[in-house]
Structures are given as structure tokens and as C-alpha cells.
Amino acid sequence: xxxxxxxxxxAGSEGFYEKGYRMNDLxxxxxxxxxxxxADLDLAAELQSLVDKEIVEKRLELKEDYERLLKPAxxxxxxxxxxxxxxxxxxxxxxxxNEPGVAFTVMAALExxxxxxxxxxxxxxxxxxxQAALAGNGNLKREACERFAPLFCADGAPVIxxxxxxxxxxxxxxxxxxxxxxxxxxxxxxxxxxxHGKCVRPTCSGADADLFGAWCAVEGExxxxxxxxxxxxxxxxxxxxxxKTGLAASRNADIDLAGVELAAAHCVFREEQxxxxxxxxxxxxxxxxxxGALLASYRILxxxxxxxxxxxxGNIFKExxxxxxxxxEIAKEIAVDRLLAYDLAEMLAEPDTYGDAGCEGVFTAxxxxxxxxxxxxxxxxxxxxxxxxxxxxxxEWQLExxxxxxxxxxxxxxxxxxxxxxxxxxFYGARTL
Amino acid sequence: xxxxxxFSRPLEYLTPLxxxxxxxxxxxxxxxxxxxxxxxxxxxxxxxxxLPPFRKLLGEYGxxxxxxxxxxxxxxxGHSDYLxxxxxxxxxxxxRADSGMAVAFGVVxxxxxxxxxxxxxxxxxxxxxxxxxxxxxxxxFSCMAMTExxxxxxxxxxxxxxxSTIRTTAVQDGDEWVINGHKLWPTNTGGVADLMAxxxxxxxxxxxxxxxxxxxxxCHLPGVTQxxxxxxxxxxADKNGDIWFENVRVPLWYRACGPGDDARFYGEVVSLGNxxxxxxxxxxxxxxxxKVREFTSRNTYRGLPLKENDAVAGVLADFAATIEAxxxxxxxxxxMCDRHDLYGPRWSPEVMxxxxxxxxxxxxxxxxxxGRVMNLMESFGADREWDVEKHWRDVKMVQLWLGxxxxxxxxxxxxxxxCETL
Numbered sequence: 001x002x003x004x005x006x007x008x009x010x011a012g013s014e015g016f017y018e019k020g021y022r023m024n025d026l027x028x029x030x031x032x033x034x035x036x037x038x039a040d041l042d043l044a045a046e047l048q049s050l051v052d053k054e055i056v057e058k059r060l061e062l063k064e065d066y067e068r069l070l071k072p073a074x075x076x077x078x079x080x081x082x083x084x085x086x087x088x089x090x091x092x093x094x095x096x097x098n099e100p101g102v103a104f105t106v107m108a109a110l111e112x113x114x115x116x117x118x119x120x121x122x123x124x125x126x127x128x129x130x131q132a133a134l135a136g137n138g139n140l141k142r143e144a145c146e147r148f149a150p151l152f153c154a155d156g157a158p159v160i161x162x163x164x165x166x167x168x169x170x171x172x173x174x175x176x177x178x179x180x181x182x183x184x185x186x187x188x189x190x191x192x193x194x195x196h197g198k199c200v201r202p203t204c205s206g207a208d209a210d211l212f213g214a215w216c217a218v219e220g221e222x223x224x225x226x227x228x229x230x231x232x233x234x235x236x237x238x239x240x241x242x243x244k245t246g247l248a249a250s251r252n253a254d255i256d257l258a259g260v261e262l263a264a265a266h267c268v269f270r271e272e273q274x275x276x277x278x279x280x281x282x283x284x285x286x287x288x289x290x291x292g293a294l295l296a297s298y299r300i301l302x303x304x305x306x307x308x309x310x311x312x313x314g315n316i317f318k319e320x321x322x323x324x325x326x327x328x329e330i331a332k333e334i335a336v337d338r339l340l341a342y343d344l345a346e347m348l349a350e351p352d353t354y355g356d357a358g359c360e361g362v363f364t365a366x367x368x369x370x371x372x373x374x375x376x377x378x379x380x381x382x383x384x385x386x387x388x389x390x391x392x393x394x395x396e397w398q399l400e401x402x403x404x405x406x407x408x409x410x411x412x413x414x415x416x417x418x419x420x421x422x423x424x425x426x427f428y429g430a431r432t433l
Numbered sequence: 434x435x436x437x438x439x440f441s442r443p444l445e446y447l448t449p450l451x452x453x454x455x456x457x458x459x460x461x462x463x464x465x466x467x468x469x470x471x472x473x474x475x476x477x478x479x480x481x482x483x484l485p486p487f488r489k490l491l492g493e494y495g496x497x498x499x500x501x502x503x504x505x506x507x508x509x510x511g512h513s514d515y516l517x518x519x520x521x522x523x524x525x526x527x528x529r530a531d532s533g534m535a536v537a538f539g540v541v542x543x544x545x546x547x548x549x550x551x552x553x554x555x556x557x558x559x560x561x562x563x564x565x566x567x568x569x570x571x572x573x574f575s576c577m578a579m580t581e582x583x584x585x586x587x588x589x590x591x592x593x594x595x596x597s598t599i600r601t602t603a604v605q606d607g608d609e610w611v612i613n614g615h616k617l618w619p620t621n622t623g624g625v626a627d628l629m630a631x632x633x634x635x636x637x638x639x640x641x642x643x644x645x646x647x648x649x650x651x652c653h654l655p656g657v658t659q660x661x662x663x664x665x666x667x668x669x670a671d672k673n674g675d676i677w678f679e680n681v682r683v684p685l686w687y688r689a690c691g692p693g694d695d696a697r698f699y700g701e702v703v704s705l706g707n708x709x710x711x712x713x714x715x716x717x718x719x720x721x722x723x724k725v726r727e728f729t730s731r732n733t734y735r736g737l738p739l740k741e742n743d744a745v746a747g748v749l750a751d752f753a754a755t756i757e758a759x760x761x762x763x764x765x766x767x768x769m770c771d772r773h774d775l776y777g778p779r780w781s782p783e784v785m786x787x788x789x790x791x792x793x794x795x796x797x798x799x800x801x802x803x804g805r806v807m808n809l810m811e812s813f814g815a816d817r818e819w820d821v822e823k824h825w826r827d828v829k830m831v832q833l834w835l836g837x838x839x840x841x842x843x844x845x846x847x848x849x850x851x852c853e854t855l
Contacts (some may be wrong), residue, residue, distance in 0.1 A: 167811060168732035168739060179735040201812055243471075243817040245826070313855075323838055378804065385829065388619055389837035390580075390673075393666040393830050400666040404826070407807065411815040416808055417744045418734070 010038060029295065029331075029338050030138035035346065036104050044108045050076060051116035058396065074120055074249065077113060078158040083124060085153050087131035093153030094144055098137045100357075103348035106132075106281070107288050114292020118405035119249030121292055122420035125285025126161040126204060127152075130213055133226075133278035134268055138351065139358075143270040146230065150212065162202040162280070164216075164229075164255075175217030177224060179418065184223055184257060186216035192264040193227055197257040201240070203412055204255035204281045207241040213256075213268075215275060225267045226275055235260035245411070246404030277358030283370035284348060287341040289369075289409050290377040291403040296336045301327060301384045304391070317387075326383055333380040337373045345371040364426040371419055374410040381406060437719040438530070440756050443764045450510070451519030451652055454496065455526050461490055462530035470531050471817055478662055479667035480625070483534065484572070491541065491572035496523075498567040500549040502541050505559055506567030511549035517767035517779075518703065521712045525763075528716025532827045533670030535716060537574065541711045544577045544630030546705060547647060547689040551742040553698055562628060566680035576626040578616040578676055591696055592847070593781055593855075596634050596645035601678065603646045605685065610648055612656075612681040618834075623662030623672035626652050630689060631678065632699070642696035647689040655680035667826030697818050700780035703835065708770050711763035714799040718756045724761035724821050725752065725806045728813065739809075748805050754804040759795045766791045785822060787849030789841040797831035803828065836842040849853060 052130025054073045062069035086104065097105065106128045114121035132154075134144045152159050158343040169181030176182065184197035195216065202212060212229040229236060239254040267274065305318035305327055318324050347354040347362055355362050381403045385392030393400050421433035465486035468693045476482045491497040499505025500516075512678050520539070528535035548555040548562070566573050581600055601614025612633060619629065629650050636644040650657065656679040662672040690698050729740035729749065739745050766788055770779040777783055805827050807814035815822050832838065 168734060168813075170731050170733065172733050172736050176735065181733070203812075242476075244812075245817075245822040295657040322842065326839075382800065382829075385833060386838045389833045390830075392833055395664040395666070404666065405831075407804070407822075407825070408815040410808055411810070412812050414806075414811050416744075417748055420743075420744065 001350055002253075013256075020275065020306065027297075028333050031338055032104075032342050032346065035101075035342070035349070035414040036108060037101070040105045040108045041103060044112050046081065047077070047112040048115075050081065051113060055120075056118040060150070060396075063395070064229055064247060064401070066209075066251060070117065070120060070249040072262035073117070074123060075158050077120065077124065078127065079156065083109065084127050085157055087135040088149040088153055089135065089140070089145055089362045092149035094135065094149055098131075098135050098140070100137065100351055101133075101349045103281075103284060103345040104135075104342070106284060107291075108372070110285055110288030111292040111295065111341075114289045115296040117249060118289050118293050118402060118409065119247035121289045122247055122250055122286070122405075122409060123160060123204060123290060125282060126163060127159065128285055129163075129278050129282035130161050130211075132281040132357075133274065136277075136281075136357075138356075139274070139277065139357070141268055144228075147265050148211070148268075157210075157346055159211060160205045160209045160231075162205045162212050164197070164200050164202055164212050164214035166215065167201055175222075177215065178422070182215060182217040182224065184214040184227075185214040186214075186221055186267075187219045187260060191261065193225075193262045193267060195227065195229065195235075195257045195260040195262065195404070197255075199254045201254055202252060202255060204247070204250035205254060206255050207238055207251040212236075212255070213278075219364075223274070224275070226278070227262060227267045229257070229260060229266070233262065235259045241421055244408060246401065247407035249411075271358075275358070276360070276363040277356065280348060280357040280363050280366040282368040283413075284344050286409055286413055287337075287344060287370045287373040290373040290406060291334075291338050291341045293406045294337060294377050294380060297381050297384050297399060297402050299331065299333055300397065304388050309373065316334045323387055326387060330383055333376045337376050340369050341373055360426055367419055367422055369411060371416055372405060374413060375416065377406045378403075378410055437722060440719065440722075440753075440760055441588060442760060443768070446515075446518050446764055446768045447521055447522070448509075448513075448515040450465075450513075451515065454519065455522040457494065458490070458523055458526040459529075461486070461494070464524060464539045464545045466527075466530040470664040470823070473531060473533065473669040474667070474817075474823070475669075477672070478623075480670070480672070483670045483794055487534070487537070487572040490538070492570040495567075497541055497573050498563070500510075500545050501559055501563045501567060502549070502554075502556075505563035505574050506799075507563060511554065514771050515548065516546075517708055517770035518764065520705075520709065521764055521767040522708050523649070524712035525651060525716035525719070528713040529720040530834040531670055532713040532717050532824070533668035535713050536668065536671040536709075537625070540577060541573070543662070543702060543705065544575050544628070544647075544689075546840065547630065547695075547698055548649075550701075551570075551689050553694060556687060558689070561687075562649070565628065568762065573628070574621040574626045576621040576629045578619045578622075578629050578631045578809075580616060580618045582584050582615055582617055590646065592844070595640040595642050596696065597638055599632060599634040600630060600637065601633045602637055603631075603635050603648055603688075603701060605635070606682075608685050609682045610646075610685060610687065612648065612683070613747050614678050616676045616678075618625040618663075619676065620671050620673060622659055622676055623674035624659050625672050629676070630650060631726050634770060641793060643692040644791065645696040645699065647699060648701070649687045649689065650678070650681060654681055654683070658669040659752075663796065666829065667823060668830050671830075698780050700782070700785050700855055701778075703771050704785050704788040707785075707792040708763070708766045708833065708836050710792045711719055711759065711766055712796045714795050714828055715756065715760045715763050717828045718752075718759065718799060718802070721806060721821050722752065722756060724809065724819055725749065726817065746810060747831050748809055752802045754805050755798050758776055759798060762791055762795060782848055785811045786845050789835075790845045792835070792848075793832070793838050793841040793845075794826075796838070799828055800825075800832060 087098040090096035110121045162370045166177045166180035174181045183200040185223040187194045210231045228294045235258045237256045241253045390395045424430040499508045500511040548558040597603040603610045633646045658677040661677040769776040
């Protein structure tokens with residue numbers, strides 16, 4: 001990993017995307033050139049090189065093979081490249097790259113990973129969000145870092161992070177957070193906490209996760225607590241992996257928590273603002289997943305548009321007024337989405353200007369951006385599929401995987417109709433939504 | 434409790450045969466398809482799960498004989514003026530369970546329309562091929578080989594290209610055609626089809642529509658080679674692959690309708706393909722309605738069933754409204770394809786353009802509506818156990834085949850605005 005301690009912003013014209021790494025495509029789409037540090041650009045370059053070698057070149061043969069393609073790539077990214085050490089304090093074995101400006105690093109890294117595989121970026125987004133919530137400068141939780149940083153910083157094993165967030169439930173009377181049911185209940189026990197939950201739906205990797213972050217209802221209090229549950233905790237049982245639309249890197253399964261006992265220190269925060277901060281960073285990660293998928297889809301469309309000929313008119317595909325216009329619209333979506341996602345990184349990078357990542361205003365902005373980016377990515381990739389007709393859904397052309405992955409991320413993000421209530425709460429002061 | 438049967442259909446268009454077969458198919462999908470469909474994706478190469486229900490529907494129930502004249506063991510639907518409306522009901526019922534199966538089913542009949550339907554019945558070919566479909570309890574599949582590597586779906590664009598881009602050749606040699614060429618993507622390939630209709634040219638590069646030939650080719654003939662099925666985003670029951678023809682010989686009289694008429698009636702294939710596509714979409718929408726209704730009734734938000742939330746109800750209402758509108762549109766399209774006396778022949782540029790308009794409009798609305806309800810179900814929307822994501826993947830393909838959206842837009846614009854250079 002590059003040396004982030006010695007970094008400073010660099011002039012945009014010398015940036016990663018202009019150096020020829022992807023000069024002819026991804027560099028076309030604007031990003032805040034003055035804000036990415038040299039180390040961010042170097043990291044992005046390293047990641048691009050790694051994912052090209054470890055994923056893209058093997059994709060046709062290994063497709064979405066978890067054991068042979070995705071798991072080894074995740075190890076390379078998180079352990080060998082050191083992404084899972086990024087935020088943790090140096091004295092605990094981490095990289096100590098935990099200033100708010102790391103938001104740009106997260107964005108640049110995840111869009112590169114998502115270009116190759118959205119699911120891997122999705123998993124990494126979980127790790128970054130947890131790291132930001134526990135080890136971000138300004139709200140660093142020393143005790144939690146001391147307990148959990150070694151897990152991430154010991155050489156060798158990747159740590160898959162998953163969250164147990166509020167969802168729709170079949171119970172009408174359980175505890176809720178903003179209308180959705182809290183899946184896990186926590187009871188204060190003499191030695192710490194005792195957790196219960198039945199058929200709990202994780203945000204990712206229920207079959208594999210090493211650490212679950214659960215936003216729990218605390219019994220008898222009417223309050224919540226964010227509690228970290230090791231994947232090997234006694235009383236935690238994983239159901240069978242279930243099949244889903246996309247994100248093959250996330251082998252998900254519902255889990256049961258039957259009286260899981262944890263030390264008090266596993267509760268890493270109680271305040272809603274802390275929870276919103278975690279979500280704001282999580283949403284940045286998911287927005288980066290959407291941007292990466294768009295950039296990869298752009299490349300596929302570019303090749304198609306350069307080489308196909310419409311027989312009826314003799315036009316190269318991109319030269320036909322109808323298809324060319326639609327291709328232009330798709331480029332517009334990509335450009336705007338990328339700027340928006342980097343704008344969110346800017347908000348997280350500048351708490352003195354915009355407010356803390358956990359304040360209601362930044363949280364709402366993050367929610368707006370991630371919904372907009374994923375919805376727009378969904379829209380744009382649909383249009384690309386339409387332009388490519390049957391090649392759009394043939395696995396050979398790779399596009400359909402991004403389409404499935406983006407839709408899956410969008411589903412896991414949550415219902416847009418209900419997110420709109422969050423927007424209305426903030427912008428209009430709605431109280432009962 | 435309200436059900437999918439409460440969505441409107443133009444009752445005055447319905448026919449006893451279509452409704453009777455529709456009921457049989459509904460029972461068949463409930464018993465033979467729905468319980469197994471979640472494993473279809475993994476069965477895309479072998480069809481171990483997909484073939485047995487087809488054996489029952491096509492072979493044992495005998496529905497594969499439906500188009501052939503009654504005196505040849507068929508049910509005579511090709512002579513009726515309600516073929517499309519009856520087909521719409523059948524397609525919709527099958528697609529409610531699995532639109533890939535609906536496509537595979539529909540394509541059994543697609544090329545046969547060219548020889549079994551009035552006013553262009555080819556009696557000799559009916560006599561030739563009827564025993565293949567009526568004399569067995571095993572399922573028999575057909576396919577329509579159109580798309581080619583160099584031109585994609587352009588060859589469907591007969592009005593403009595007049596067959597000039599077709600590379601698959603049919604050369605007369607004595608009393609036989611010798612066929613050479615390469616086709617991509619036909620439904621029921623990948624080793625499934627027993628009989629195919631192949632769109633050929635008798636004079637490569639010619640813009641004379643008399644040189645467009647649709648020739649029937651039994652798949653077992655020497656020189657016919659098929660690849661294994663492509664791997665796709667969904668629609669596992671619809672196997673697609675490459676077909677190569679290398680000096681394949683068939684009798685001259687295997688040509689469907691003859692010079693000029695092959696090109697003319699090819700339009701009928703396009704119109705019916707578009708009509709059927711709408712039925713596939715409404716069938717899917719009906720099942721998604723059932724699933725979403727169950728989901729939003731069982732799951733709660735703020736202590737109430739999800740469907741009782743006003744914002745959610747707005748999405749659900751839009752979904753129901755889309756089904757209402759598309760179903761009526763689809764049945765109207767089918768009626769238009771049936772009643773030449775009222776709407777003109779279904780192979781006319783007018784009906785082709787309108788059917789294309791109906792289909793791409795329906796596809797856009799379907800995908801928009803399905804994307805919204807899938808998102809409403811959050812992670813469960815992407816979960817195969819709820820079936821919605823499978824339908825979402827499948828229905829995208831319905832939108833993209835037959836030349837995709839842009840080709841449809843051009844054909845619609847050409848007809849309605851009399852564009853001359855598109």
C-alpha cells in the first residue's frame with residue numbers, strides 16, 4: 001500500500017487517470033482532480049493492475065467461481081494489498097490512514113475493484129465502513145480498536161465484515177428503527193451482552209463472514225447498541241447459502257443468534273449518530289460500487305460501439321444518430337454519477353465544512369447520493385443491454401453480471417420509497433414518516 | 434381474496450378453446466413447473482428438470498399438435514380466426530411460471546404458422562410434418578433460425594434490407610436445396626429442436642424479395658451441427674446456440690410458401706413474435722403480483738403490513754395499473770393478429786409496426802414496474818426464494834430479442850411517420 005503519511009494533493013494533470021493507466025476511457029469521466037492525493041492515485045493504479053491480473057484475465061475461465069477466483073482475489077486485496085489495515089492505528093498494526101480525507105482513497109479504491117467485480121467491492125465497502133466508524137480520526141474508539149484491530153492487522157487471514165441492519169419483518173410488535181424491525185435483540189448480562197435473533201438477514205456473506213456488526217434493540221431500554229459478533233461465537237448458527245441475483249463474492253445465508261454471549265467491549269457504540277456515521281461511509285462504498293460498475297460497462301459498450309455495423313444504414317454503431325444519442329446519454333449518467341459519488345467523498349472528507357458524517361444532514365445526503373447513483377447505474381446498464389440486444393444478456397459479453405450486481409446492491413441498500421421518507425424528514429421537517 | 438383472475442381482459446375476444454387449454458395449463462404449471470422452477474438456472478444445459486413437464490404438456494396432453502388440420506391429427510387451430518388470442522392465454526399461463534418455458538413452447542408453433550395457417554396453408558408440408566408432432570407422446574420442438582453472425586437481427590428487417598444481408602444460402606441442385614450457413618441464437622437450439630425453419634437467400638446480396646427463402650430442415654439431417662446452449666442471464670428453459678449448415682440437402686418443396694410469399698409471410702412471424710412477447714411479460718407480471726402481494730402482506734413497516742403504507746401502496750398501485758394496461762394491450766394486439774378482416778393481414782407492415790410498438794412499450798413498462806417492486810422487497814427482491822428476481826432476469830431478454838428496442842423504434846417511426854431514409 002502507498003505511503004499515505006507523506007501525501008499531499010497533486011495537480012490534476014499528473015493524476016493516475018492521465019498517466020495512461022486507462023487514459024482512453026476512465027480518465028474521460030471527470031473526478032475532483034485536485035482532491036485525490038498521489039498515494040490515492042498510486043493505490044488505484046496498483047489495484048487496477050491487481051484486479052486486471054487476478055480477476056479480469058481469469059474471468060472467462062472461472063466466471064463467478066468463489067473458491068477459485070473471488071476468494072483468492074479478496075485475500076490479495078484485503079491482506080496482501082493491506083486494505084483491511086487502512087484505518088487502524090499504526091501502533092496496533094494498521095496503516096493509520098484515518099484522516100477524513102481517506103474518503104477519497106476509499107472511493108478511488110472501490111471504483112477500481114468494482115470495475116473488476118462489484119461483489120468484491122461490496123465486501124470491501126463493509127470493511128471500510130466499519131473501520132471508519134471505529135478508527136476514523138476524530139471519533140476513534142481506542143478500546144474497540146485495541147480489541148478488533150489485531151483481527152484485521154494480523155498477517156494472513158482476510159476478515160469478511162457483514163452487518164445485521166433493520167429490515168422488514170413479519171413481527172408487528174418488535175423494536176424498530178425508522179419503521180423497520182431490528183433483527184437482533186441484546187440483553188445486558190453480567191459479563192456483557194446476550195444476543196438473540198432468528199433468521200437474521202445479513203447485508204452480505206452470511207455463509208462466510210468473520211465479524212457481524214449488529215444494530216441491536218436493547219431489551220428493556222428502548223435504545224439501540226451496535227455490537228460486533230465474531231463469526232465463530234458460540235450460539236451463532238449459519239443457515240444454508242441462498243441463491244440470489246448477483247454479487248457472487250457475497251455468499252449470503254441467514255443466521256440465528258441463540259443466546260450469543262459477548263464481552264461488554266463488543267458493544268462499540270450506542271449513539272444513533274455513530275450508527276449514521278457508519279452508514280454514511282457504507283453508502284459511500286456502495287456508491288463507489290455503482291460507479292465502478294458503470295465504468296466497466298462503459299468499456300464494454302465502447303468496444304461494441306466501435307465495432308458493430310448497422311447493416312440497414314451501413315453506420316458504425318456509435319455513428320448512428322439514435323444509438324449514438326443513447327450512448328451519449330449513458331456517458332452523461334456515468335459522468336454525473338461519478339461526480340456525485342466524489343462529492344459525497346468530499347462531504348465525508350470535510351466534516352468542518354459539512355458536519356460530521358453522522359449528522360442528519362450528511363447522512364441524508366449520503367443516502368440521496370447512493371440511491372441516485374445506483375438507480376442511475378441500473379438505468380444506464382439497462383440501456384446498454386438494450387443497445388447490445390442478445391449480447392447484453394449473454395454471459396460471454398460480461399455486461400449482464402454488472403446488471404445483476406448493481407440491482408442486487410440496490411436491493412440490499414433498501415427500498416427507495418422508504419428512503420424518500422428520510423429525505424422528507426430532513427428537507428421538510430416531516431415528523432411522523 | 435382477490436387474485437390474478439381479477440385483472441381485466443377483453444372478454445369479448447376470448448374463445449372456449451383458449452380458455453379451456455388455459456385452465457389445463459394453469460393446473461399443469463402449478464403441479465409440474467412452479468415447484469421446480471427455482472432450480473432451472475442450474476439446469477440450463479441438461480434440461481433434466483425442464484424436459485419432463487414439457488413431455489407432459491406437449492406430448493401427453495398433445496398440445497404440440499394444435500395447429501395442424503384435424504384430418505391430420507391436429508386440432509385445427511391454424512384454420513381459426515382466434516389463434517393469437519388463444520395463444521396469448523396459453524403463453525401467459527406458462528410465463529406466469531417460467532417465461533423461458535413459454536418461449537420454448539411458443540417457438541414450437543412459430544415456424545409451423547407458415548404452413549398451417551390460413552390463407553397460406555401448405556398442405557403437402559403439413560402432411561409431411563404432422564406425423565412428427567401427432568404420432569408421439571414425446572415432446573417435439575421446432576425452431577426458427579433467423580439471426581446470423583454478421584448481421585445480428587438485421588435480417589428481420591425485410592422491409593428495408595430485402596434480404597440483402599442474409600448469408601445463409603439455399604442453392605437449387607436438381608430437386609433439392611443445398612443449404613450452407615451459420616445461424617445464432619434461435620430458441621430451442623442447443624440440441625433441442627427436431628425441426629427448424631431456416632431463413633436463407635437463393636442469391637446472396639440480392640435485394641429481390643423473391644430470393645428470400647424459408648426452408649424447413651429436419652435437425653437430424655447430415656450437415657446440421659448445433660453447439661451446446663449459451664450461458665445467459667436467465668431463461669434457462671429457452672436454449673440458444675449456434676447452428677451450422679454444411680451442404681444440407683432437403684427437397685425443393687420444403688420451402689414454406691414460395692418466392693415472394695416467404696418474405697411476405699415472414700412478417701407474420703415478426704408480428705406473432707411481438708404479440709407472444711407481450712403475453713410472456715403479462716404472465717410474468719401476474720406472478721410477480723402474487724409474490725409482491727404475499728410479501729407486502731406478510732412483512733411489516735411501522736407495525737403495519739407493508740402494503741398498508743401509503744408510499745408503498747403507491748408503488749403497488751402502479752404495478753397493478755401496469756398489468757391492467759398491458760394485458761388489455763396484449764389481448765388487443767393478439768386480436769389484431771387474428772382478424773385480418775378488421776385490421777389487415779398480420780404480415781402487413783402496418784400490423785408488424787404496431788405489434789412492435791406494443792411490445793417495446795410493454796417491455797419498457799414491465800421492466801420499470803418490476804425494477805421498482807424488486808427494490809421494494811429489499812434484499813428479498815434479489816433472493817431466488819421469492820422468484821421475483823428470476824422473472825426480472827428473464828423478462829429483460831423478452832425486451833431484447835427480435836432485434837431489440839432500437840430496431841423496433843425505427844420500424845415504428847417508418848410506418849407512423851412515413852420516414853424514408855431510416
